[in-house]
Each structure stands twice: as C-alpha cells, then as structure tokens.
Amino acid sequence: MSSDFVIVLTAIFVSTASALLGSFLVLRRMALMADAISHAVLPGIVLAFWVSGGERATAPALLGAAAAGLLTVTLVEWLTRTGRIKNDAAIGLVFPALFSLGVLAVSLYFRNVHLDLDAVLYGEIAYAPFNTLEAFGLNLGPESLWIMGGLTLVNLLFVLLFYKELKLSTFDAGLAAALGFLPAVLHYALMSLVSLTAVGAFQSVGAILIVAFLIIPPATAYLLTQRLPVMIALAVLVGAVSSVLGYVLAILLDASIAGMMATVAGLLFGLAWLFSPVGGVLTARNRRERQRREFAARLLLAHLAHHDRPVPAREVLEEFGWSPAFLAQAQQWAQREGLLAGDPNGLRLTARGAALAGERP
Amino acid sequence: MIKSSINEQASALPRRAAPLEVRDLTVAYHEKPVLWDVDLSIPEGQLCAIVGPNGAGKSTLIKAVLGLIPKASGTVQFFGQPLEAARRRIGYVPQRSSVDWDFPTNALDVVLMGLYGRLGWFRRPGKAEREAAMHALEQVGLTAFAHRQIAQLSGGQQQRVFLARALAQASDLYFMDEPFAGVDAVTEAAILQVMRELKKQGKTVVVVHHDLETVRDYFDHLTLLNVQVIASGPLEQTFTPENLKATYGERMSVGVGR
Ligand SMILES: Nc1ncnc2c1ncn2[C@@H]1O[C@H](COP(=O)(O)OP(=O)(O)OP(=O)(O)O)[C@@H](O)[C@H]1O
Ligand SMILES: [Mg+2]
Numbered sequence: 003m004s005s006d007f008v009i010v011l012t013a014i015f016v017s018t019a020s021a022l023l024g025s026f027l028v029l030r031r032m033a034l035m036a037d038a039i040s041h042a043v044l045p046g047i048v049l050a051f052w053v054s055g056g057e058r059a060t061a062p063a064l065l066g067a068a069a070a071g072l073l074t075v076t077l078v079e080w081l082t083r084t085g086r087i088k089n090d091a092a093i094g095l096v097f098p099a100l101f102s103l104g105v106l107a108v109s110l111y112f113r114n115v116h117l118d119l120d121a122v123l124y125g126e127i128a129y130a131p132f133n134t135l136e137a138f139g140l141n142l143g144p145e146s147l148w149i150m151g152g153l154t155l156v157n158l159l160f161v162l163l164f165y166k167e168l169k170l171s172t173f174d175a176g177l178a179a180a181l182g183f184l185p186a187v188l189h190y191a192l193m194s195l196v197s198l199t200a201v202g203a204f205q206s207v208g209a210i211l212i213v214a215f216l217i218i219p220p221a222t223a224y225l226l227t228q229r230l231p232v233m234i235a236l237a238v239l240v241g242a243v244s245s246v247l248g249y250v251l252a253i254l255l256d257a258s259i260a261g262m263m264a265t266v267a268g269l270l271f272g273l274a275w276l277f278s279p280v281g282g283v284l285t286a287r288n289r290r291e292r293q294r295r296e297f298a299a300r301l302l303l304a305h306l307a308h309h310d311r312p313v314p315a316r317e318v319l320e321e322f323g324w325s326p327a328f329l330a331q332a333q334q335w336a337q338r339e340g341l342l343a344g345d346p347n348g349l350r351l352t353a354r355g356a357a358l359a360g361e362r363p
Numbered sequence: 364m365i366k367s368s369i370n371e372q373a374s375a376l377p378r379r380a381a382p383l384e385v386r387d388l389t390v391a392y393h394e395k396p397v398l399w400d401v402d403l404s405i406p407e408g409q410l411c412a413i414v415g416p417n418g419a420g421k422s423t424l425i426k427a428v429l430g431l432i433p434k435a436s437g438t439v440q441f442f443g444q445p446l447e448a449a450r451r452r453i454g455y456v457p458q459r460s461s462v463d464w465d466f467p468t469n470a471l472d473v474v475l476m477g478l479y480g481r482l483g484w485f486r487r488p489g490k491a492e493r494e495a496a497m498h499a500l501e502q503v504g505l506t507a508f509a510h511r512q513i514a515q516l517s518g519g520q521q522q523r524v525f526l527a528r529a530l531a532q533a534s535d536l537y538f539m540d541e542p543f544a545g546v547d548a549v550t551e552a553a554i555l556q557v558m559r560e561l562k563k564q565g566k567t568v569v570v571v572h573h574d575l576e577t578v579r580d581y582f583d584h585l586t587l588l589n590v591q592v593i594a595s596g597p598l599e600q601t602f603t604p605e606n607l608k609a610t611y612g613e614r615m616s617v618g619v620g621r
Pocket of ligand 1: 085392393397415416417418419420421422423424
C-alpha cells in the first residue's frame with residue numbers, strides 16, 4: 003500500500019467516524035462537548051500508559067480515554083444539575099482541569115516516552131503508514147487503518163441501528179423518555195463513542211483535527227439541507243472531501259497535513275454559509291433583493307395602469323421616492339419580463355403588463 | 364361489544380381504576396419543594412384542566428407523573444398500574460418551546476415519532492405508520508403541510524403538529540401542556556375540536572390551561588394548583604371565587620360569577 007493512500011484513507015476514516023457522531027452533537031447543541039472530550043481524554047491515556055508500564059498499548063489507551071471522556075460528561079452533567087452554573091460554563095470548567103491534569107502527568111512522568119505534546123495537539127498523520135500492526139508474526143498493515151476502520155464501522159452500526167432512537171431523543175428527549183426509550187443511556191453511549199473516536203484518532207491526527215472533523219462537516223451539512231439523513235450523508239461527504247483535498251494541498255504547499263485538512267473543512271463551511279440554497283447568507287440576500295425588485299416593479303405597473311399616456315421617469319421617482327438606480331433596476335426587470343415597453347417618451351405598459359397590473363396580486 | 368360488557372360490569376366492580384391517581388407527590392428541584400404533598404384523581408373520559416399561576420408547578424406535575432423528573436416522594440398510578448405497564452396508553456404534548464424547531468425534519472416525521480412507542484426498539488416506521496400519521500395530520504387540518512420543514516410552520520401550526528403526534532399515539536390518557544398558548548382563535552377552535560372528539564371516544568385529556576375566561580366552557584373537571592392542590596373536582600364544585608383567591612392570591616377575581 004502506498005503511504006499516500008494510507009494517510010488519506012486514515013483521514014477519511016477519521017472524518018467519517020467523526021461526521022456520523024458529530025451530526026448528533028451539532029443537533030444537540032453540544033459542539034463544545036466534542037472539544038471538551040477530545041482534550042479531556044488525555045489524562046485517561048496517560049493513566050493507561052502508566053498502568054501498562056509505559057509501553058505503546060492501544061487497548062488500555064482506548065479504555066482509559068473512554069473512561070476519561072465519560073468522566074467529563076458525567077462531571078459536566080452533575081455540575082449543570084446542581085443548578086448553580088450553566089452547561090457551557092460547566093464544560094469550560096471541567097475540560098481544562100482534566101486536560102491540564104493530563105499535561106502535568108505527561109511532563110512529570112513521561113519525559114522519555116513517546117507521548118509528546120505536539121503530537122497530542124497536532125498529531126502525526128504522516129507517520130500513519132509506519133506504525134504497523136503485527137500479530138501472529140504477520141505484518142497486518144498500518145495500525146491506524148485498523149483502529150480507525152474499526153471505529154468507523156462501530157459508529158456506522160451505532161447510527162444505523164439506533165437511528166430512530168437517536169433522532170427522537172435528540173429532537174425531543176421528553177417524548178423519548180415518555181415512550182420508554184432511555185435517552186440518558188443513548189446519550190452516554192453517544193458520548194462514549196465520541197471519546198473512543200477521539201482517542202482512536204488521537205495518535206494519527208491529533209486533538210485539533212478531531213474537533214474540526216467532529217463539528218465542521220456536520221455544521222456545514224446542517225446549512226445545506228433540512229433532512230436529517232441527507233445531513234448525515236453530506237457531513238460524511240464534506241469530511242471525505244476535506245481529507246482528500248487537504249492532503250493534496252498539504253503536499254503541494256508543503257504544509258501541515260492535519261492543519262490543511264481542517265482548513266479545507268473550514269473553507270467548505272464558509273462556502274455553505276454564503277451560498278447554501280436553504281439558508282446561505284448571500285443566497286438569502288439575493289432572494290430578498292429580487293423580491294424587492296419584483297415588488298417595486300409591481301407597484302410601478304399598478305401606477306402606470308392608471309395612465310393612458312407614457313409616464314416620465316421623473317414623475318415616478320417623485321411618486322414613490324425611489325432612487326434613479328432603484329427605478330432602473332425595477333424597470334430593467336419589468337422590461338426583461340416583457341411587461342414594460344421601451345418608449346422614449348416615458349414608461350408605458352405592454353399589453354401583457356396591463357393585463358398583469360389589472361389582476362390582483 | 365367487549366367494551367360495553369366491561370362498562371356493565373364496571374358498576375358491579377368496587378371501583379374502576381382512575382386514569383391517573385396521584386398520592387402524596389412531592390417534587391423538589393433544589394431544596395425548596397415545587398410540588399408539595401399532591402393528591403389527585405383524574406376521572407375517566409373527561410376534559411380536565413390544571414390551572415394555577417406561573418411557577419405553580421403545573422409543568423412539573425406532568426413531568427413528574429410521566430417519570431421525566433425524579434419524585435422526592437409519592438406514588439403515581441395509571442389505570443391502576445404503574446407507569447411502566449401503562450406507557451403505551453399515555454400521550455404527551457409538551458410545551459411547544461421544549462424542542463428545537465430548527466431540527467432538520469418535516470411535520471410528517473414529527474408526527475411519526477408518536478408511533479415510535481408502538482414500534483419499539485430498532486423497527487422503523489413503514490407504510491402503515493405513515494398512513495396513521497397522515498390521518499392524524501388530517502384531523503388537525505395540516506394535510507397540506509405534511510412535508511413542510513418544521514421551522515417554516517407558524518407557532519399555531521407547530522402546536523397542531525404536536526397535537527397530531529399525540530393523536531397518532533392513540534392513547535387513552537393525554538397530557539397537554541398549554542396547548543392554547545400563543546395560538547389564534549382558529550387554531551384554538553381546532554384544538555378544542557380535537558379534544559372534544561377525544562372525549563367522545565372515551566379518552567381522558569388533562570390540559571394545563573391559563574385562560575380562566577374559557578375554563579368553564581372547555582372543561583368538565585378542574586384542578587387548582589399552587590405548589591399544593593388547592594381544589595380538585597367537578598368544575599361546578601371547584602371553580603369558585605374562594606378557590607381562585609386561594610390559588611392566585613387576593614388580586615384575582617376573574618370571570619367566575621358570570
Ligand atoms: N429544571 C428546573 N430546575 C430548577 N427549577 C425549576 C426547573 N423547572 C422548573 N423549576 C422551578 O419550579 C417551579 C415550577 O415550575 P413549572 O415549570 O412546573 O411551573 P408552571 O406552573 O408550569 O409555570 P408556567 O405557567 O410558567 O408554565 C418554578 O418556580 C420554576 O422556577
Ligand atoms: Mg409550564
């Protein structure tokens with residue numbers, strides 16, 4: 003397997019695993035929780051390294067991280083439930099505390115171990131092809147592929163199996179509970195998988211890119227559609243495109259791979275924000291302007307319908323208090339629609355325009 | 364046939380279990396109790412109002428009996444059974460503000476959620492469920508809006524979607540938290556129509572209500588609540604100036620003796 007292929011495939015696995023769960027995080031307004039979990043897993047990993055004697059050990063690290071992730075969620079819920087502080091403040095309290103605990107532990111006990119902080123934050127996806135998994139004396143290929151492939155599969159199964167239950171408890175946890183669907187259990191299951199995914203991706207892509215992949219593709223997809231299944235599919239797609247494009251650009255520009263992937267995802271979000279057919283900022287503005295023009299044109303038609311002679315533009319400007327530019331726009335639109343005649347003596351309706359003006363809007 | 368024979372037997376039986384029977388219910392969010400020693404018995408087949416000032420604990424009462432928030436003490440029975448056994452027979456219309464209407468889904472899909480309980484875990488809604496949901500939407504006059512994104516519905520339409528969802532549940536006992544809040548006269552009439560239809564089918568409807576002017580016209584049974592139950596019973600006996608004064612304090616004297 004070429005190393006390019008391994009890196010890109012690893013990234014696609016990470017982004018897919020993240021997008022599947024991230025879609026529900028975004029809809030639950032828990033984006034901040036993704037941030038919290040992906041940082042707070044650090045002490046769990048450190049503890050697991052310590053327990054396993056400082057060797058590279060993936061299984062204990064995964065378990066430790068999942069435990070730390072759950073600890074974060076539990077602490078945040080508990081703090082929120084005391085009613086003294088809000089949810090976002092509770093997250094802001096818990097995760098720096100846990101993360102700094104992890105950082106302290108790393109700097110105190112693991113100076114010589116290959117857990118270094120840069121790798122924690124930014125990851126080293128470029129090394130993905132070289133950490134190979136060996137079992138029974140066989141070389142099974144890159145470890146990151148196995149871990150992330152497995153996590154992608156688990157997350158996919160989770161979302162497919164519990165799609166209906168996840169949707170209901172995300173939209174209306176009250177009804178989910180009333181119907182006996184255990185939304186709290188689903189919540190912790192979701193958070194456990196986020197923790198597992200975060201730590202699985204940790205070694206290869208680092209905490210920053212995990213957060214980016216958990217939040218940005220789903221947030222982008224949310225802007226593009228109003229249907230949940232489409233949103234999830236689009237989130238996966240945006241993640242995959244960010245992975246591929248990010249890698250290509252990083253090679254071309256000789257930049258950080260993880261950084262470039264996050265940047266591409268951010269750019270895609272920006273594009274969706276501006277141009278989304280559903281709620282894009284520019285799309286909405288264009289639509290508003292078009293509506294304004296059409297409305298103005300209708301006013302103009304109604305006004306002209308009362309006159310048998312061509313009406314000079316000056317008169318119209320006085321009547322409605324429009325700027326000449328605005329009148330020109332309305333005029334242009336009406337002419338293009340064949341409602342206004344191009345009369346040098348002023349503004350005059352065509353037969354179609356007169357018919358339209360006569361009819362109630 | 365079966366139903367009528369049960370009804371005949373009912374008089375012979377000691378007493379048929381009420382749809383909702385609450386004993387000594389106390390609920391506290393923090394130290395201070397929000398509901399204190401509530402006893403309540405809701406009669407079958409009636410439209411029942413729960414009335415009280417803001418913060419009286421009306422929503423809390425509904426959430427506590429449905430097991431959505433923990434009880435400090437007390438017992439709740441539905442049709443003589445604990446909540447777990449009676450879940451399928453209970454429908455719930457929460458306050459409209461309790462969900463995020465920007466969720467990417469349409470009206471039909473929200474109504475379908477009412478049928479999830481019947482489906483249980485893992486099974487997905489199919490054609491039969493979709494037809495039941497469409498029928499529920501028809502009952503609230505929203506057929507044309509089935510595929511409309513829920514954010515693009517008006518407040519009154521959203522309220523009716525919630526109502527349709529409860530109808531789709533085909534329950535025997537309904538809880539509605541302020542279904543008339545912020546809706547216009549037409550929607551109010553439509554919701555009332557549905558409630559009366561439910562009553563005609565022998566269902567029991569418990570409604571948190573705020574408008575004292577309409578209590579007399581809409582309901583058969585009234586519970587006045589302000590942390591404690593001030594009064595609970597048939598409307599004629601409970602809808603009195605003294606009870607309202609005890610519920611709302613001295614300044615209240617609305618529309619009782621008209
Ligand atoms: N999640 C909560 N945490 C803490 N206190 C709460 C919570 N929900 C409600 N309360 C408090 O419990 C009391 C009763 O609230 P509840 O929502 O049951 O009132 P209500 O009768 O439904 O009022 P409204 O007419 O305004 O809907 C209020 O004082 C409220 O502040
Ligand atoms: Mg309330």
